[in-house]
Amino acid sequence: xxxxxxxxxxxxxxxxxxxxxxxxxxxxxxxxxxxxxxxxxxxxxxxxxxxxxxxxxxxxxxxxxxxxxxxxxxxxxxxxxxxxxxxxxxxxxxxxxxxxxxxxxxxxxxxxxxxxxxxxxxxxxxxxxxxxxxxxxxxxxxxxxxxxxxxxxxxxxxxxxxxxxxxxxxxxxxxxxxxxxxxxxxxxxxxxxxxxxxxxxxxxxxxxxxxxxxxxxxxxxxx
Amino acid sequence: xxxxxxxxxxxxxxxxxxxxxxxxxxxxxxxxxxxxxxxxxxxxxxxxxxxxxxxxxxxxxxxxxxxxxxxxxxxxxxxxxxxxxxxxxxxxxxxxxxxxxxxxxxxxxxxxxxxxxxxxxxxxxxxxxxxxxxxxxxxxxxxxxxxxxxxxxxxxxxxxxxxxxxxxxxxxxxxxxxxxxxxxxxxxxxxxxxxxxxxxxxxxxxxxxxxxxxxxxxxxxxxxxxxxxxxxxxxxxxxxxxxxxxxxxxxxxxxxxxxxxxxxxxxxxxxxxxxxxxxxxxxxxxxxxxxxxxxxxxxxxxxxxxxxxxxxxxxxxxxxxxxxxxxxxxxxxxxxxxxxxxxxxxxxxxxxxxxxxxxxxxxxxxxxxxxxxxxxxxxxxxxxxxxxxxxxxxxxxxxxxxxxxxxxxxxxxxxxxxxxxxxxxxxxxxxxxxxxxxxxxxxxxxxxxxxxxxxxxxxxx
Numbered sequence: 137x138x139x140x141x142x143x144x145x146x147x148x149x150x151x152x153x154x155x156x157x158x159x160x161x162x163x164x165x166x167x168x169x170x171x172x173x174x175x176x177x178x179x180x181x182x183x184x185x186x187x188x189x190x191x192x193x194x195x196x197x198x199x200x201x202x203x204x205x206x207x208x209x210x211x212x213x214x215x216x217x218x219x220x221x222x223x224x225x226x227x228x229x230x231x232x233x234x235x236x237x238x239x240x241x242x243x244x245x246x247x248x249x250x251x252x253x254x255x256x257x258x259x260x261x262x263x264x265x266x267x268x269x270x271x272x273x274x275x276x277x278x279x280x281x282x283x284x285x286x287x288x289x290x291x292x293x294x295x296x297x298x299x300x301x302x303x304x305x306x307x308x309x310x311x312x313x314x315x316x317x318x319x320x321x322x323x324x325x326x327x328x329x330x331x332x333x334x335x336x337x338x339x340x341x342x343x344x345x346x347x348x349x350x351x352x353x354x355x356x357x358x359x
Numbered sequence: 360x361x362x363x364x365x366x367x368x369x370x371x372x373x374x375x376x377x378x379x380x381x382x383x384x385x386x387x388x389x390x391x392x393x394x395x396x397x398x399x400x401x402x403x404x405x406x407x408x409x410x411x412x413x414x415x416x417x418x419x420x421x422x423x424x425x426x427x428x429x430x431x432x433x434x435x436x437x438x439x440x441x442x443x444x445x446x447x448x449x450x451x452x453x454x455x456x457x458x459x460x461x462x463x464x465x466x467x468x469x470x471x472x473x474x475x476x477x478x479x480x481x482x483x484x485x486x487x488x489x490x491x492x493x494x495x496x497x498x499x500x501x502x503x504x505x506x507x508x509x510x511x512x513x514x515x516x517x518x519x520x521x522x523x524x525x526x527x528x529x530x531x532x533x534x535x536x537x538x539x540x541x542x543x544x545x546x547x548x549x550x551x552x553x554x555x556x557x558x559x560x561x562x563x564x565x566x567x568x569x570x571x572x573x574x575x576x577x578x579x580x581x582x583x584x585x586x587x588x589x590x591x592x593x594x595x596x597x598x599x600x601x602x603x604x605x606x607x608x609x610x611x612x613x614x615x616x617x618x619x620x621x622x623x624x625x626x627x628x629x630x631x632x633x634x635x636x637x638x639x640x641x642x643x644x645x646x647x648x649x650x651x652x653x654x655x656x657x658x659x660x661x662x663x664x665x666x667x668x669x670x671x672x673x674x675x676x677x678x679x680x681x682x683x684x685x686x687x688x689x690x691x692x693x694x695x696x697x698x699x700x701x702x703x704x705x706x707x708x709x710x711x712x713x714x715x716x717x718x719x720x721x722x723x724x725x726x727x728x729x730x731x732x733x734x735x736x737x738x739x740x741x742x743x744x745x746x747x748x749x750x751x752x753x754x755x756x757x758x759x760x761x762x763x764x765x766x767x768x769x770x771x772x773x774x775x776x777x778x779x780x781x782x783x784x785x786x787x788x789x790x791x792x793x794x795x796x797x798x799x800x801x802x803x804x805x806x807x808x809x810x811x812x813x814x815x816x817x818x819x820x
Contacts, residue, residue, distance in 0.1 A: 218651070219658065220709045221666075238647055290681055316682060320713045321648075323720040323782075329685045 137161045137182040137252045142172035142198065143214065144190050152185060152214075155241040156248060169193025173201050181209045183251045185244075188215035188226065196229045203230035210251040214239075220319055242353035246305040264299040267346055267359030269338060271299055280338060290315070291334050298347065298357040307354035331355055374548070377540020384536045385529065392525040400518040407509060411495060414443055414507055426503060430455045433505070443507050444492065450502025462496065462506060471497045474508070491515060550579040554586065566594040599660055611646065618642045652781040659710065659788040667793070669820050672702035672744055675712055676736045683719045683734075690723060693731030702736055702744045705820040706793050714789035714797075717782035718748040718813045725752035726810070731803060738819065743795070747814040751804040754811045760799040783813070790815045 139161050143149040146167070153163045164179065166172035169190040176184055176198075184202075188195040195213060202211075210233075213226040218236030226234045233247050264271040268281040276292060278285045287295060294315050298306060308327040312318045331347070339345045348356045421432035426449070433447045434456040446457035454460060463476035475493050494508025553571055560568035569590060570583035618639055625635025680696040687694040704711075715734075722732045730751040739745045755763055764787045787797040795817035802810025 219655075220707075316678070318682075318712060318716070319709060320716065322682075322716050324683075324686055324723050326682050326686050329689045330682075332689075333685055 139183045140164050140181045141185045142166045143187040159245045169198045173198045176202050184209050184211040199229040243307045246307050249304045266299050266302045302357045305350050305353050305356050374544035377544050381536035385533050388532050400521045443509050446506040448504040656785050659792050667705045670706045670708045673698050687732050691728050695733040697735045699737040703820050704744050704817040710789045714786040717786050722748050722750035726750040744817045744819050745814050749802045749812045751810040754809040793817050
């Protein structure tokens with residue numbers, strides 16, 4: 137993926153660039169809002185990573201300007217401001233995701249890759265398939281190797297999210313936000329419990345596991 | 360306020376209003392008195408004028424019969440000793456009849472003129488006196504002059520008396536209304552002064568100062584009440600941020616010291632600093648978590664929260680139940696969830712969910728294997744919405760319940776568990792931000808190990 141990072145703090149920018157480059161992406165960096173907007177409009181980027189507080193044009197204005205000029209690349213806001221109203225403001229300005237500083241490198245990579253996938257793969261679909269696992273979004277049924285698997289509604293949504301991001305690392309925080317719409321971290325391991333229940337249903341009776349735990353990061357559904 | 364500080368008094372708004380009030384009062388009474396004057400003294404003058412006109416009309420009627428007829432009429436009238444005095448002169452200026460001997464010296468020229476003059480006369484008792492008179496002089500068409508006059512002495516006296524009364528009333532009224540203004544101004548100024556003293560005291564650092572409320576229910580009382588409410592809130596905020604500062608200093612210093620020691624030890628460790636680094640990252644993560652919790656708590660306590668909407672508590676609690684039920688089952692805890700009735704509150708649902716999640720985290724954390732966790736949502740007897748999380752853990756002794764809501768307070772037996780000590784503080788702050796409260800009570804356990812019942816009580820919407 138080709139990613140544009142707009143971040144004025146050079147240490148932070150170097151860190152983001154390093155993390156994304158290590159994950160195999162091409163990264164350009166811009167140090168202020170005005171040149172960032174110019175470069176975002178000019179280049180063909182697969183995703184933008186935008187710091188909220190920038191000299192000159194701030195992140196919110198930059199995002200509005202970019203969307204108004206017809207820019208389509210999905211964007212992730214980075215910000216130290218993490219309250220719900222800040223997130224809403226960022227998403228309303230045209231951002232697609234919002235990551236609060238400080239964050240784990242794996243969280244950043246997982247979210248940027250999820251954005252890239254969304255931009256290319258967000259075609260309305262009625263079927264998802266990973267390995268022998270098939271999900272019918274209309275009938276709301278799941279089969280693996282032809283065998284029907286019964287899921288609770290929330291488990292269905294959890295699996296749907298994992299299948300839509302198959303092959304990518306999905307963090308616990310992402311799951312809490314996207315599947316449960318909670319923007320805080322419970323102290324107990326609620327997500328792990330739900331994922332392990334889901335794993336019990338889709339992997340237990342099968343030889344090859346699909347749902348993998350990625351240590352220190354989250355989960356990945358992969359054939 | 361001291362009597363001597365008059366300039367300060369003059370500067371007060373109330374005094375100016377009192378002065379304005381006095382001026383309006385003066386203007387009003389002046390018009391009233393002027394009207395009174397017009398209706399009394401003025402009326403008498405006009406009355407005399409009318410009578411004079413009538414007299415002249417009658418005399419000109421007599422004059423149509425010739426100068427002799429007129430002379431006769433004047434003589435009769437003069438002798439009748441009526442209200443009027445007369446003088447009739449012939450064409451040569453010789454007196455024909457009347458009470459005067461000559462025209463007054465100041466008589467102006469003209470066909471018909473009004474005159475004012477003084478003359479010497481005798482009172483009916485024969486005493487000489489000098490009288491003021493007003494009258495009219497008419498030059499007759501065939502030569503000769505007729506003057507009719509009347510004594511204005513009496514009238515003038517009356518006028519003088521009346522105008523004197525008018526001026527005195529005005530003066531007395533002005534003085535009285537000024538005094539009234541000063542009295543009103545001083546009592547109002549005193550209240551304002553008390554408020555000013557209160558705020559001065561607060562600015563000097565005494566946050567316990569409050570403005571006096573006299574119970575009269577007037578504007579000053581309302582202002583004082585508002586000010587007191589504001590000061591109470593301010594005091595709470597200052598105390599809470601002060602204690603937050605203390606707590607942060609206390610609770611963050613030790614993990615930071617530990618982190619520093621670990622890093623230093625890792626530096627000296629020849630086997631490689633990897634182990635130390637991994638542990639340090641864990642330390643930093645937990646520090647950040649604490650820090651975020653402090654910030655969130657401060658935000659909630661400062662009231663800088665998102666918008667409140669009418670929210671269905673049931674939907675929210677259903678979702679939380681669904682989130683936590685597997686966690687309880689995993690830990691082999693009994694799980695019960697009950698919700699009754701239509702439960703709506705005015706709330707920021709994210710905050711309420713977080714507060715409840717803190718309570719559920721605590722319940723799961725402190726309830727031993729084999730225990731039970733129960734979540735209920737319903738109306739209480741007052742119609743408020745109550746969401747309770749009940750566990751069968753060790754509970755919190757009654758005397759500690761106030762304290763655990765404070766920031767960073769963790770009871771001895773919970774020190775070994777992970778956590779920031781902010782969970783209950785946040786739940787309480789969230790409840791208060793919604794005009795509700797967090798209530799702690801004994802839970803479902805047996806005596807000696809009563810468990811905890813933590814309830815968030817919110818006003819129904």
